[in-house]
Amino acid sequence: MYNSIESDEFLIERVKNGDCESFNPLVERYKLPLYKIMYRMVYNRDDAEDLVEEAFIKAFRAISKFEIGRPFYAWICRIAVNNAINYLKKERRGQVQPIEFFEHSLAAKKGNPVEMTKQKVLQERITAAMAKLPDDYRTIIVLKVEEDFSYDEISKVLKIPKGTVMSRLARARQKLRGIFKEMGVQKK
Amino acid sequence: MKCDLRVELLSGYLDGELDKKQKAEIEKHLKECEACRKELEELRQLDEHVRTAEIEEPSREFIFNINRRVLEKVKKKPRFRLFRFSPILAPAAVALLVFVVLININRPVSFASLDERILYAEVEAKKELDIEIPKAGFAREEVYAKGVVVKEKKALTTSKVPTMAKARDVEVFDHAKKGEAGALGIEAQDEIISLTEVQELQIPRDRIVRAIVDSNGKILKVATGNTIIPERDTMLENRLQGQQLSPPLVKGKRTQLYIDLTQEKVTKN
Numbered sequence: 001m002y003n004s005i006e007s008d009e010f011l012i013e014r015v016k017n018g019d020c021e022s023f024n025p026l027v028e029r030y031k032l033p034l035y036k037i038m039y040r041m042v043y044n045r046d047d048a049e050d051l052v053e054e055a056f057i058k059a060f061r062a063i064s065k066f067e068i069g070r071p072f073y074a075w076i077c078r079i080a081v082n083n084a085i086n087y088l089k090k091e092r093r094g095q096v097q098p099i100e101f102f103e104h105s106l107a108a109k110k111g112n113p114v115e116m117t118k119q120k121v122l123q124e125r126i127t128a129a130m131a132k133l134p135d136d137y138r139t140i141i142v143l144k145v146e147e148d149f150s151y152d153e154i155s156k157v158l159k160i161p162k163g164t165v166m167s168r169l170a171r172a173r174q175k176l177r178g179i180f181k182e183m184g185v186q187k188k
Numbered sequence: 189m190k191c192d193l194r195v196e197l198l199s200g201y202l203d204g205e206l207d208k209k210q211k212a213e214i215e216k217h218l219k220e221c222e223a224c225r226k227e228l229e230e231l232r233q234l235d236e237h238v239r240t241a242e243i244e245e246p247s248r249e250f251i252f253n254i255n256r257r258v259l260e261k262v263k264k265k266p267r268f269r270l271f272r273f274s275p276i277l278a279p280a281a282v283a284l285l286v287f288v289v290l291i292n293i294n295r296p297v298s299f300a301s302l303d304e305r306i307l308y309a310e311v312e313a314k315k316e317l318d319i320e321i322p323k324a325g326f327a328r329e330e331v332y333a334k335g336v337v338v339k340e341k342k343a344l345t346t347s348k349v350p351t352m353a354k355a356r357d358v359e360v361f362d363h364a365k366k367g368e369a370g371a372l373g374i375e376a377q378d379e380i381i382s383l384t385e386v387q388e389l390q391i392p393r394d395r396i397v398r399a400i401v402d403s404n405g406k407i408l409k410v411a412t413g414n415t416i417i418p419e420r421d422t423m424l425e426n427r428l429q430g431q432q433l434s435p436p437l438v439k440g441k442r443t444q445l446y447i448d449l450t451q452e453k454v455t456k457n
Contacts, residue, residue: 052254166200169199170195
């Protein structure tokens with residue numbers, strides 16, 4: 001068995017040489033960070049879990065293309081985000097948007113504030129506001145604000161020019177600020 | 189006070205993505221503009237809010253079993269999916285379909301679809317394909333230009349039996365002995381079969397007449413006309429259908445044949 005001490009490069013080298021089991025520690029290492037990104041993009045637990053699984057499978061099948069020495073997490077992130085973007089474009093059509101779930105959730109809890117701390121209410125409202133953002137705005141905010149990708153990296157993942165990354169991100173922030181105001185998200 | 193500084197620049201400054209010159213300009217501007225300082229602070233606050241947004245906990249199934257599920261799936265080789273090639277195959281299939289339709293569009297369906305074994309004798313004759321007539325013991329005395337034997341001859345196994353003939357030498361027999369027709373190709377047969385002249389079929393002389401004869405020598409389809417490809421003539425076909433001719437042999441095997449019964453050029457001798 002392999003433990004967490006083994007470097008990504010070592011494990012990937014083993015996988016490339018046909019040792020499938022060496023992929024296990026990589027899944028273990030990155031499943032939760034990837035889940036976090038996927039969840040932020042689709043706002044649905046089951047979908048996010050499926051997308052993480054798909055990302056690992058796609059990464060495994062494309063492992064021969066991975067260049068040793070480059071960061072594995074950024075690489076698999078790119079695979080996962082692209083997969084999620086395609087999912088949002090294709091699969092979500094006609095389905096219930098996540099915002100409906102959150103609005104319902106908030107409405108249900110409005111009448112019973114005792115059960116929720118102030119912080120909890122704020123978090124839920126922020127989550128609901130994020131879910132209200134258009135998919136492309138939410139994706140770019142997740143990549144920059146949550147994952148701290150550079151504009152260059154975002155440009156490669158989303159296949160848009162760097163200038164577009166800058167302008168889209170600024171517009172996404174403006175939009176989110178508007179939604180925060182509407183929903184009464186107060187300053188900390 | 190509202191400032192006309194582009195919001196992208198402030199956002200880019202917050203992300204540390206501006207070049208040195210832009211960064212210096214923004215910093216200078218921020219010192220002078222309170223509105224932009226406030227705006228920048230709001231953007232920082234917004235980012236902080238985003239980072240605190242709730243995340244639903246993943247399921248236990250995900251936490252404990254994703255490794256196993258991923259490994260199970262990657263160990264299976266991806267199935268061959270034909271549809272993966274659909275961008276290439278679909279247009280090719282459509283082109284093939286169109287091609288097949290176009291080449292068949294003017295062909296009489298009744299002839300084309302009757303039997304795959306149909307041999308177009310006229311075409312094959314040019315290739316000098318040998319066609320063997322039945323060994324029923326008939327000596328041919330006259331052969332039409334289009335290859336139809338006319339003279340009657342009552343005999344069985346004679347020494348004059350022509351075993352091989354050209355494609356155009358297709359014999360026409362009387363249909364009186366239909367019952368025995370199936371045995372025509374058998375050498376030990378001892379039935380006497382009379383031949384009739386082709387004129388008895390009363391084939392019109394003013395046009396091309398062709399027929400599909402099955403492997404037992406029975407007329408199946410008839411076409412007439414003045415074009416290279418005659419069209420199906422149901423009236424004549426009704427009259428000739430079932431008439432028994434000799435079973436045509438090609439390279440020793442009985443086969444269905446497309447023969448020419450045209451009478452207008454029957455002038456030899």
